[in-house]
Amino acid sequence: MVAVLLGWNPGVGDTWPGYSRVVDELGASGVYRRAWPTGTGTQPGPGADAWLLLHGKTGSGLLGHGVVASAPHHAGDLVGAAPWVDVDFDVLLPLGDQIPVDILAARAPLTDWAAAATGPCRPVPEEQARAIRELWAECRPADEIDPVLPVPGTLPQDALARVCVNRYERNPHARRVCLAHHGTSCAVCGFSFEAAYGPEGAGFIHVHHLVPAAQLGPGYELDPVGDLVPLCPNCHTMAHRRRIPYSVAELRAMRSRAGYISGSVVSQQELDAQADARRILGST
Ligand SMILES: [Zn+2]
Ligand SMILES: [Zn+2]
Incomplete structure (x- = not known):
């Protein structure tokens, strides 16, 4: 199975408290x-597209996208006979911004x-998943800053190697200050x-946010100079x-260990020489 619909009715029970806060957090x-x-x-199964489908008094339609991230499990205190899966949501729209269900149905x-x-x-x-x-x-609006990155939910999961990019890397103002x-x-x-x-390449570079998402508290304020760095798409x-x-620093160390010289094609002799050097220096 490649995709599932996750039905959610905000009016029934308090099944997702603080949804709007979660929308910000995800951003x-x-x-x-x-x-x-x-x-x-x-x-x-893991990797299936998960579409959040809003229904009930609040409105109905497609509200978000995620990817199933675990096999079915029986979560400890989430009691019930039916299993649960972990879902990594990558887009959650604010309530009211859902794609209406009649458009969806058509x-x-x-x-x-x-x-x-x-x-x-x-x-x-x-067929419907497609x-x-x-x-x-x-x-969904296309990404102006990084045309290379697909909008979550628009390509089949198995066609994607996932790169998680956060909002700060797409913020045009912060990007300008950083660069x-x-x-x-x-x-x-x-x-x-x-x-x-x-000239066609002038000004193009990715911007990477150095602060791990887990450390972004509600009081966090971006420092575009200290927290963002320009990185080429490979790095x-x-x-x-x-x-x-x-x-x-880790990436630089990785590159110097690998010994690859930018712009050159590495010959077998050079690779052998590097292997010898590593052996002599005792690093392998
Ligand atoms: Zn990044
Ligand atoms: Zn690079």
Whole structure:
């Protein structure tokens, strides 16, 4: 199963207290994990798209997207016979901004959207899953700052290596201040798009936020010079290869250990020489 609908009725019980606060939190950190009951039917596997479907008096429609992040489990104090899964939400829209259910129904015909919304977790057939993704892509603004990064929910999960980027890396003002101070060459490898590609490359570089999402309290205020650094897309991707991103110093150390010289093709002899050097220096 590639996708599920997670039905949510804010009017019934207090199932998601402080949702609007969570929307802000997600904006800051880029991802919000929450356990979700899956009911007794077919269980979604890790990697499945999870679409938050709002219904009830508040309104109805597509409110958010996430990715199933765990196998079904029986959470300790969340009592009940049915299992739960962890969902990593990457987009949660404020209440009222949902994509209306009639638009959804027109694009992704499902026998009964109303019934789908009332269950906590319903599988979506492949064809409808694709239609939802396309609709979502049309309704979500493209990323102006980083055209390389896909908007969450618009590509099949198995086509994606996930890079979590947070709001601060997309903030145009903070980005300008950061680049005015640090310049537009990569802080790890020194790559400059202007030097490599000429005028067309001028000014292009990713901006990476150094403060781990977990340390972003409500009182956090961004320091665009101290907390952001320019990174080329390669170094940026490497930074986010770990859940707590690698620091600039760690990435530089990684590169110097690997011994790769920017812009050159490494020959087998050079690789052998590096292996010898490592052996002699006792680092392997
Ligand atoms: Zn770099
Ligand atoms: Zn980053």
